Amino acid sequence: MQSYYIKGKKIIYSHGSFGQSTFSDLETGITVTFLQDWSTNTDSDKLVVMLERATEVIEKLRK
Known part of the structure:
Protein backbone atom coordinates (compact mmCIF):
# COMPACT_ATOMS: atom_id res chain seq x y z
CA MET A 1 0.00 0.00 0.00
CA GLN A 2 1.18 3.51 -0.83
CA SER A 3 -0.22 6.71 0.69
CA TYR A 4 -0.10 10.32 -0.43
CA TYR A 5 -1.14 13.58 1.26
CA ILE A 6 -3.44 15.80 -0.81
CA LYS A 7 -2.12 19.26 -0.05
CA GLY A 8 -4.73 21.82 0.94
CA LYS A 9 -7.46 19.20 1.44
CA LYS A 10 -6.19 17.45 4.59
CA ILE A 11 -6.91 14.12 2.90
CA ILE A 12 -4.69 11.04 2.65
CA TYR A 13 -5.03 8.96 -0.53
CA SER A 14 -3.94 5.33 -0.36
CA HIS A 15 -3.96 2.63 -2.94
CA GLY A 16 -2.97 -0.94 -2.62
CA SER A 17 -3.04 -4.23 -4.37
CA PHE A 18 -6.31 -5.68 -5.59
CA GLY A 19 -7.71 -2.30 -6.69
CA GLN A 20 -8.40 -0.60 -3.35
CA ILE A 58 -15.69 14.11 2.58
CA GLU A 59 -16.17 17.88 2.38
CA LYS A 60 -19.97 17.55 2.65
CA LEU A 61 -19.71 15.23 5.65
CA ARG A 62 -17.24 17.53 7.44
CA LYS A 63 -20.04 20.05 8.02
Whole structure:
Protein backbone atom coordinates (compact mmCIF):
# COMPACT_ATOMS: atom_id res chain seq x y z
CA MET A 1 0.00 0.00 0.00
CA GLN A 2 1.18 3.51 -0.83
CA SER A 3 -0.22 6.71 0.69
CA TYR A 4 -0.10 10.32 -0.43
CA TYR A 5 -1.14 13.58 1.26
CA ILE A 6 -3.44 15.80 -0.81
CA LYS A 7 -2.12 19.26 -0.05
CA GLY A 8 -4.73 21.82 0.94
CA LYS A 9 -7.46 19.20 1.44
CA LYS A 10 -6.19 17.45 4.59
CA ILE A 11 -6.91 14.12 2.90
CA ILE A 12 -4.69 11.04 2.65
CA TYR A 13 -5.03 8.96 -0.53
CA SER A 14 -3.94 5.33 -0.36
CA HIS A 15 -3.96 2.63 -2.94
CA GLY A 16 -2.97 -0.94 -2.62
CA SER A 17 -3.04 -4.23 -4.37
CA PHE A 18 -6.31 -5.68 -5.59
CA GLY A 19 -7.71 -2.30 -6.69
CA GLN A 20 -8.40 -0.60 -3.35
CA SER A 21 -8.30 3.19 -3.45
CA THR A 22 -9.03 4.93 -0.15
CA PHE A 23 -9.40 8.60 0.74
CA SER A 24 -9.26 9.46 4.45
CA ASP A 25 -10.04 12.79 6.08
CA LEU A 26 -7.39 13.77 8.62
CA GLU A 27 -9.87 16.01 10.50
CA THR A 28 -12.80 13.66 11.05
CA GLY A 29 -11.56 10.18 10.16
CA ILE A 30 -14.21 9.83 7.42
CA THR A 31 -12.99 7.34 4.85
CA VAL A 32 -14.23 6.73 1.30
CA THR A 33 -13.09 3.51 -0.39
CA PHE A 34 -13.38 2.45 -4.03
CA LEU A 35 -12.84 -1.12 -5.20
CA GLN A 36 -11.72 -1.72 -8.77
CA ASP A 37 -10.69 -4.72 -10.81
CA TRP A 38 -8.00 -6.49 -8.80
CA SER A 39 -5.78 -6.87 -11.87
CA THR A 40 -5.13 -3.11 -12.19
CA ASN A 41 -4.13 -1.56 -8.88
CA THR A 42 -5.42 1.85 -10.03
CA ASP A 43 -7.10 2.70 -13.31
CA SER A 44 -5.56 6.09 -14.12
CA ASP A 45 -8.58 7.19 -16.18
CA LYS A 46 -10.86 6.65 -13.17
CA LEU A 47 -8.47 8.13 -10.59
CA VAL A 48 -9.43 11.75 -11.31
CA VAL A 49 -13.14 10.92 -11.02
CA MET A 50 -12.56 9.00 -7.77
CA LEU A 51 -10.60 11.92 -6.33
CA GLU A 52 -13.37 14.39 -7.21
CA ARG A 53 -16.13 12.17 -5.81
CA ALA A 54 -14.29 11.26 -2.62
CA THR A 55 -13.31 14.88 -1.94
CA GLU A 56 -16.89 16.03 -2.50
CA VAL A 57 -18.29 13.40 -0.10
CA ILE A 58 -15.69 14.11 2.58
CA GLU A 59 -16.17 17.88 2.38
CA LYS A 60 -19.97 17.55 2.65
CA LEU A 61 -19.71 15.23 5.65
CA ARG A 62 -17.24 17.53 7.44
CA LYS A 63 -20.04 20.05 8.02
